[in-house]
Amino acid sequence: MPLFKRNPFGHILFVKRFLIQVLGIISHGRYRKFNDLQIEGMEVLRNLPNENVLFISNHQTYFADVASMFHVFNAALKGRDDNIRNVGYLWNPKLNLYYVAAGETMRAGLLPKIFAYVGSVSVERTWRSSGKDVKRQVKMSDISNIGKALDDGWVITFPQGTTTPFKPIRRGTAHIIKTFKPIVVPIVIDGFRRSFDKKGLMIKKRNVLQSMVIKEPLEIDYENEDVASIVEKIEYAIEQHPSFLKVLTPEQIKEEQEYREKRRFWGPESKTDEEE
Template identity: 50%
Template sequence: MSTFFERIKNLNLLRRVVYGVVGAATYPGIALINKLQVNGAERLKDLPKRNVLFVSNHQTYFADVITFLHIFFAAKWGRYKGLGIPYYLLNPITKIYYVAAAETMKDTWLTRLFASAGALTVKRTWRAEGKEVQRGLDPGDTRKIARALNDSWVITFPQGTTKPFAPGRKGTAYIIKQNQPIVVPIVINGFWRAFNKKGLKFKKRGSLLSVTIKEPMNIDYNAPVEEILDQVMDAIEQSKKYMLKGKHHLMSVIDK
């Protein structure tokens, strides 16, 4: 079964079919049952077709990245403020990949199907089979991402977890340093409220799903990995500075 999914991942026609099926199944939950607010999507039209890395905070396993795909597909058809009628699913972009932990893509037939459409499955460097581990980057995983960047756009979540303000993983900074892509930060909110952790079931209907696509980052690729990672975490608003802002906001609400 896994061999079958690996084979169809590289076939554009079948990838379009998978994106169409997954897109049609998820559109109501994103655009009708909940409310999607998109800011900055017009920035997508000026990006090159390859070597672009999108970095984002993470709130669910699947709803986040599926929403990004909807936005990217809609932008291809000139829709930058929202999704509108999803006719864009008839001809979606196929050269988009996303980085996902291998263990999260094996749960159901739906996640396996979605993985076949562009998942770059990697081994977590800090967790395996529910246990904490310590291991270095798998060279095969970094080569896989580098090959994808050479030909397309790639979406990644530097924290590798849905826990807010979790530390970023150095792997993202190594990829940036080695491949020197255009790095576009995305900040999301509301997904944790609307969906369960996997992002496949509703928790609260009528939630506002916010997606902000920022300007490409100005990165010194010769800077130390730690410095690049700090810059990325600040751009996706998951740094200590934003964590303190969040605490300050919470205390001000309590005081009122």
Template identity: 70%
Template sequence: MGVFKKNPFGHYLFIKKWLIRILGLLTHQRYKGFNKLEIEGSDVIRSLPDNNVLFVSNHQTYFADVVAMFHVFNASLSGRDDSIKNIGYLWNPKLNIYYVAARETMSKSLLTRILAYVGSISIERTWRAGGQEVKRQVKFSDISNIGRALGDGWVITFPQGTTTPWKPLRKGTAHIIKTYKPVVVPVVIDGFRRSFDKKGLFIKKKGILQHMVIKEPLDIDYENDTVGEIMEKLEYAIEQHPSFLKVIPMEELMAYEESNKERRWRPSRD
């Protein structure tokens, strides 16, 4: 790899490599120390092509979810089976992993700009801006940037566009699937909302058992499946279809969400 080699978005790969190494070192204990991350599906990761792979996942924090995926994906590619033990896997990380994030979120601070350099495809949200509900057209440049990233490597997206569970998926993800025909890999996570604050920057509680399940790629007929049919497949795959609420009573879910709002992270005295 040349020192001055760039990815399609103009980011220097040697800078990206060192940022992944440093951030990986700083965050490893969040999933293998303060808390424990249980993983299923490392073999799926190793079976995927090098590019045009779209990971779709439910969403629980702004940043801790995707950081965990960088750990798991690189550990899996390094031969670890459902484990992120021994952080040496980050010495030679996969550099063409990207994730979709809101542009306004990724430009708020020096830290978020660093996280953006690691692999953010920053898009303009069509439904919310500055904490207010809005309605605006999808920017073609945002869609094309996701296509560029898929052409170069793997893309992680959270199709609900929010960390609140059971919200409807955004149709844009289905349109991207029909347009670029990627391998679609569902990921289901749990425990991150209990472990971290909403942004995923601070540890809220220790001793939490986190889960990440990487499922087999979805069977999608890119030509004949409608947007609605793809949406339904995604909802079931990431376990956010409304039918799952029949298993969890709404009263119990709302009480759980309210208790999460009342929690505040405090430095540990341990």
């Protein structure tokens, strides 16, 4: 590879590789030591093509969610089965991996700018700016840049556009799916909101079960399926449809607790979600 080879966004690849390795080593303990990340479905990743894959996920922190996916994706491609033990999988990381993020967030300081170089496709939010509600047109350059990233590789997006759970899916994600026709892979994460602060930089609590479930690609009729139908599919796939906000019976609560105990690595959590 030429020393100064760049990706479609002008980022020098050996610099990107170096940043992924350094940040990966620094962050690894957040998913293996202070807390442990339980993963399901890594085999799905090995069956995907090298480009035009869109990952859709619920969102719990600004940066920890994406960082965990960089770990999981690279470990899977090195043959790991549902674990990220031994950070050696970052020796030759996947460089055509991107994530969609708010430009406002990625410009807010030196560290976010470094994270942006690792793979951010920065877009301007049409509904929120500087902590205030706004209404503005989608920038066509943002859509074009997402398409450019899909042409080059894999793209992670959080279709709710916020870390607040059960917020509506942004219809723009469905338009991107219909326009670029990517393979769409749902991911469901949990535990990050309890583990980290909102930015995902500081550890808020230890010994929390973190989980990531990678599901099989969605079946989508790109030509005939309308935007509303795709939005609904996304809601169910990432478990953010209103139907998931149900009142549990005592028996269901007991089953959920037993399920959590079965999956737990590090012992009981000190608080429930409701106590946070």
